[in-house]
Amino acid sequence: MTEHPNLRLGLLEDFEVSFAGDVLRTSLPAQRLLARLAVLQRGRPVQRTTLAERLWPQAPPGRAASSLRSVLWRLPRPRGRTLVICTTTTVRLSGDVHVDLWDVEAQAHALCTEDQPPPTALDDLAPLTRDLLPAWDEPWLQVEQESFRQKRLHALERSSDALRRRGRFTDALSAGLGAVQAEPLRESAHRSVIAVHLAEGNHAEALRQYDAYRTLLAHDLGLRPSPVIRTMVAPLLGRPVDVPAV
Structure with a gap:
């Protein structure tokens, strides 16, 4: 049996719709x-009137409904495949769309809920470094963007810890640094990186990471690192951390 080419909807970093590897042109309203x-309905149907009002909130209901019909009519249909399923009253994303x-x-959920994450969840962490449509400033999307960002940051940290325990230090370091890059003031991300350096015996690297975080935190927020992260590096100094030398 021949497998049908996939319709793909990309929402991480940039918006993209593709079919069998070819990018499909879509208008801004269609996007x-x-x-x-995809983000709010998750494949569930939504009432056409509700969708039209949300997409064109400033337009009268009749004009909003007309605009929705126009956008739906102009959606790409490569080889007869449809991106959305419409009835007289509802619209939903087609089950063919990946x-x-x-x-x-799903990958982040597996990493954050499993005591021993499956190897497949650790094989490719690059998608966890991408944000949800970061160039978009739609008000309805802001909560979803932050929710996804928190999920992926937790997943990167859990990945770093799991990879470190398995002795995959290079991959563990990449995962931890990915979390640091996404949120430089996030202490748990820095702790993941420091833990990898300590596991490898790279004490100078661990101290350098700690000092960079301590300096950034003091400069941006006027705060000190927590006792948890200070305790991680205290044995390397032979003196209490953050106490000025006399």
Whole structure:
């Protein structure tokens, strides 16, 4: 049996719709519609009137409904495949559409809930370094963007810890640094990096990471690192951490 080519909807970093490897052209209103169906509805149907009002909140209901019909009519249909399923009253994303966001959320869930994450969840962590449509500033998307960011940061930290325990120090360091890059003021991310350096016996690297975090935290927020991270590096100094030398 011949497998049908996939319809793919990319929402991480940049918006993209593709079929069999070819990128499909979509208008901005179509992008907004598809993103809403994927991020908010998750494949569930939404009332056409509700969707039209959300997409065109300033337009009268009749004009909003007309605009929705126009966008739906102009959606790409490569080889007869449809991106959305419409009835007289509802719209939903087609089950044929493969959404990258859903895949990465499933990966993050496995990493954050399993005591021993499956090897497949640790094989490719690159998707966890990408944000949800970061160039978009749609008000409805902001909570979803932050929710996904927190999920992927936790997943990167858990990945770093799991890889470190398995002796895969290079991969563990990449995962930890990925979390640091995404949020430089996140202490748990720095702790993951420091733990990898300590496991490898790279004490100078551990101290350098700690000092960079301590300096950044003091400069940006006027705060000191927590006792947890200070305790990690205290044995390397032979004196209490953060106490000025006399």
